[in-house]
Every structure is written in C-alpha cells, then in structure tokens.
Amino acid sequence: MAEKISVLFTEEEVDARIRELGEQISKEYAGKAVHLICVLKGASFFACELAKRITVPVSLDFMSVSSYGRETESSGVVRIVKDLDEPIKGKDVIVVEDIVDTGRTLSYLLEMLKDRGPESLKLCTLLDKPERRVVDVHVDYNGFVIPDKFIVGYGLDYDQKHRNLPYIGIIEFE
Ligand code: IMP
Numbered sequence: 001m002a003e004k005i006s007v008l009f010t011e012e013e014v015d016a017r018i019r020e021l022g023e024q025i026s027k028e029y030a031g032k033a034v035h036l037i038c039v040l041k042g043a044s045f046f047a048c049e050l051a052k053r054i055t056v057p058v059s060l061d062f063m064s065v066s067s068y069g070r071e072t073e074s075s076g077v078v079r080i081v082k083d084l085d086e087p088i089k090g091k092d093v094i095v096v097e098d099i100v101d102t103g104r105t106l107s108y109l110l111e112m113l114k115d116r117g118p119e120s121l122k123l124c125t126l127l128d129k130p131e132r133r134v135v136d137v138h139v140d141y142n143g144f145v146i147p148d149k150f151i152v153g154y155g156l157d158y159d160q161k162h163r164n165l166p167y168i169g170i171i172e173f174e
C-alpha cells in the first residue's frame, strides 16, 4: 500500500503555536517552577520545543506507556513501560502529550499521577482530536484541534515511522 503524506501544519505554524503556548504557560506559572512530564516517544519533539519557550524554571521527566503498535486504535489497556525518575509530590506538573485521541491513555495516566500528590496537575497536548473522544479528558493547553485523520510527523508515528518529519502531516494509504 502506497503512503501519501500531506501537510496539515507547516513547521513555521507549529513553531509559532508552540511559542504562544510557552508564553501562556510562562504567564500562568509566574513565580513558580514547572515540572514537565513528557510522554514518550511521541511528545518528545514537542516537549523539547515547548520547554525552550517557557521562561519560568523548568524541570523535565519522561514516562513511557504502551500505545499503538501497528493498530490505529488504543485498547484502553495502558501499561507503564518506563516510569518517572523522580517523585512529583508537591510539584506543579504539566503532562506533555503529542495527541489526545480516544482519551484512554491520558485519563489513566492523569489518575495515576494525581495519586502521587502533585501540587497541581495540568495537561498540555500538541494535538486534540475531539471527534474521537471515548473517555472525558480535560485539556488545559492545546496546540491545534484537528479532524479525525491519522497524523504523522513532529514526533507522531505510523508504525514507528515518520516521527522525524519537521511538520505535522496527514497520512493516507492508496
Ligand atoms: P488515546 O489513548 O486514544 O487518546 O491515544 C493516545 C495515543 O495514541 C497518542 O499518544 C499517540 O501515541 C497515539 N495516536 C493517536 N492518534 C494518533 C495519530 O493520529 N497519529 C499517531 N499516533 C496517534
């Protein structure tokens, strides 16, 4: 099956939007420090760029949960593949995700992190596909609302490919 990738948001558009999110977060966390939790692997490109645009002190930790393999629908079964290195108790935490699709991964993850006693817990996602939502998840910061298409690039993969595209694209098969 041949793959066709079309540009949804250019590198410039993504960069501009991340700068805005960084400014917004910097304002809202003035006088505090933020602890970013990057959900591997998809959010890694976004998390690094976002961290660079935040002007209050930033610390960063990484977590990996099982997600799509070759499938294009999450099962609702979430497995922690790599846990955080540091405790989040008392910290102002922002979970950084690549995309909220059905919401299953995030709702599980946020509940689990809440139990660890952070001072505050928010969610920042690069992309939100609200049409696909199965589980209610509150998104505090969102880069772009997108239609129900399969997305690659800027960290997002199809079968582990195309994460390195500098733009956000829609992948189709013909
Ligand atoms: P959810 O649990 O259905 O919200 O799925 C979240 C995870 O599924 C994301 O963190 C991605 O890893 C993956 N995912 C969902 N939609 C897409 C997509 O359009 N492209 C690539 N990965 C996706």
Ligand code: MG
Residues within 6 Å of the ligand: 039, 040, 041, 042, 043, 067, 097, 098, 099
């Ligand atoms: Mg992900």
